[in-house]
Amino acid sequence: MNSGKIKRKPKPGAQKRAYHHGDLKDQLVAAAEAIILERGVDGFTLREAARRAGVSPAAPAHHFKDARGLLSEVALRGFQDFGDTLEAADRRGGNDPARRLHEQGLAYVNFAMKNPSRFQLMFRQGKFDQDYENFQQVANRSFLTLEGAVRAAYGLPPGAAMTEAANGFLMATWSIVHGFAHLALGGQLDWAAQQRGGKKLILDRFLPLTLRHLPAPVRK
Amino acid sequence: MNSGKIKRKPKPGAQKRAYHHGDLKDQLVAAAEAIILERGVDGFTLREAARRAGVSPAAPAHHFKDARGLLSEVALRGFQDFGDTLEAADRRGGNDPARRLHEQGLAYVNFAMKNPSRFQLMFRQGKFDQDYENFQQVANRSFLTLEGAVRAAYGLPPGAAMTEAANGFLMATWSIVHGFAHLALGGQLDWAAQQRGGKKLILDRFLPLTLRHLPAPVRK
């Protein structure tokens, strides 16, 4: 997945940092992820990321076009993990379309709750470039995982065109898990979860209660 | 709704602006709404709002604590309109709980699509203060409108405690409309809507298709 060419030993000891960093790109990504986790997506600044990586504010420009470029990389890697997570869940569902969808729904919300700032960044418009490298393709993988299970539910082979009913079903299923994730992250479910920190309650109790209402395919 | 005391004629003609603006607070709010509509929520700057209102960058401080304060006011007014919209829709549903919920769902998404930046601001964490003036109370009104219809569906009088099943139903209903709104605004539904500008298609076609899957109360 990575470019794979490490030019220098990342940390050869307690030696004072060399002029050439050696692992700057990855450390900038790591710093960015840490920052948005601590301060929220809007709390990110390029200079702070550079500061944490121990380089000057101008250094990141050699690895990313600009601040949006760094966030684009974070979003891209987020969608890679997200896609992996959903595909694994889909496999856990076996051959039963309903179970496949249920597993994906669980995984969808769990990912959001365990990676709150990454998830919020991934679905935030304007913070990064949608056409960064192969972002579209990577992000589409998650969508196709969901579509695959919907196709199975409606008996539509991979080549066949999606029917309107199937599309409605897909949008409804996606909406319910996506909406739940957003409400949970936005604190809109805290009236039920006792104060803050009810993450566990939301995942263990509210989510199953909600997923009971996952759509069922419309036969007619 | 407004403080109601207009100190000065807003625009007495082509006369050069007086030292005292006379209507600055409302015009700052209007400017802020225009800015986030044009440039997105993150495109807002306090200085630009001041510029559009024709005052110095320091002037807003006399009407709002800081930049977040101005955005808080925008969010507050947004929730007022949102609450009105949902209550009107609820009334259109008459006595049938299912119809009340369906009307609210339609109104929910329609509001989001017709006020995209306001809606995104309203549900964006960190951009404004949750405890600005009576924000909590105003925002809660929208929630209570939804809860009211859910109570009706489950035969729970206003005083009675919500059951777990009712809460699950509420969260599922809220999630599906909230998620649909977010997906639509985020452009995640554009694969089906031909390119950009498919707003009409989304509202007229996809939304009804999706709302067919609005949860039904779980009897057992």
Next chain:
DNA sequence: TCAGTATCTTAACAGTGTCCAGATAAGTTA
């Protein structure tokens, strides 16, 4: 060895939110 390239630093620029001291207008009291 030595040119070429990749990576990084320093310095600067314009734009941002916010604070301060002071100017001006409006309201209030006598």
Next chain:
DNA sequence: TAACTTATCTGGACACTGTTAAGATACTGA
């Protein structure tokens, strides 16, 4: 009317931001 008080706004300043330009340093490969 006159004086005092309060509300509103300006101008200038400060620290912070993203980005660029010019130059320094280290690595690469012939």
